[in-house]
Amino acid sequence: AQKVTQTQTSISVMEKTTVTMDCVYETQDSSYFLFWYKQTASGEIVFLIRQDSYKKENATVGHYSLNFQKPKSSIGLIITATQIEDSAVYFCAMRENNYAQGLTFGLGTRVSVFP
Amino acid sequence: EAAVTQSPRNKVTVTGGNVTLSCRQTNSHNYMYWYRQDTGHGLRLIHYSYGAGNLQIGDVPDGYKATRTTQEDFFLLLELASPSQTSLYFCASSAGQKNTGQLYFGEGSKLTVL
Helix, strand or coil: CCCEECCCCEEEEECCCCEEECCEECCCCCCCEEEEEEECCCCCEEEEEEEECCCCCCCEECCEEEEEEHHHCEEEEEECCCCHHHCEEEEEEEECCCHHHCCEECCCEEEEEEC | CCCEEEECCEEEECCCCCEEEEEEECCCCCEEEEEEEECCCEEEEEEEECCCCCCEECCCCCCCEEEECCCCEEEEEECCCCHHHCEEEEEEEECHHHHCCCCEECCCEEEEEC
């Protein structure tokens, strides 16, 4: 069963606006970590932001922020003041207690930012 | 800045061919991973390793072997390549629990099996 689900296949937004992407996950672990990665047009995969499950505060890095709703097993990514360079595929990922097994990824959401 | 380097970046082979994808990390990370990326399937874990000489099976290991010769080097081997193995392959490293399991990715290796 898929553990990390991103239901939005693609989103188009105008430059300088805000885009929100959804992600829901499944886990039996009481402690886990949630990540968002960005894959650029060149194929490069870059880490953006992380949420630790035991933290109540939503993580924020630059113009990226998270909407962590633990009771709903949801971790949304919010990008404010979008730029053309934000056009990319965004992946949600989860790390459970067995950190050695790496991350489980969602299928990604393609964001297109238009001028 | 974490550094993971893959080679070759592009490879074309024929069905039944022998392919080795190489990955080197200079992060002093213990954990290394091979993922494949396909449209509709996202990133799927093939093999991973805790350290030199260690190998663990991931979620889609069939048709692949791997070997971790040193802490820095992790290889993915396709001994009888098939068209279904045409994909974009990513290597990644992690310090494991020390950095909450965050992965650092290489640039990717595009493999085409004709």
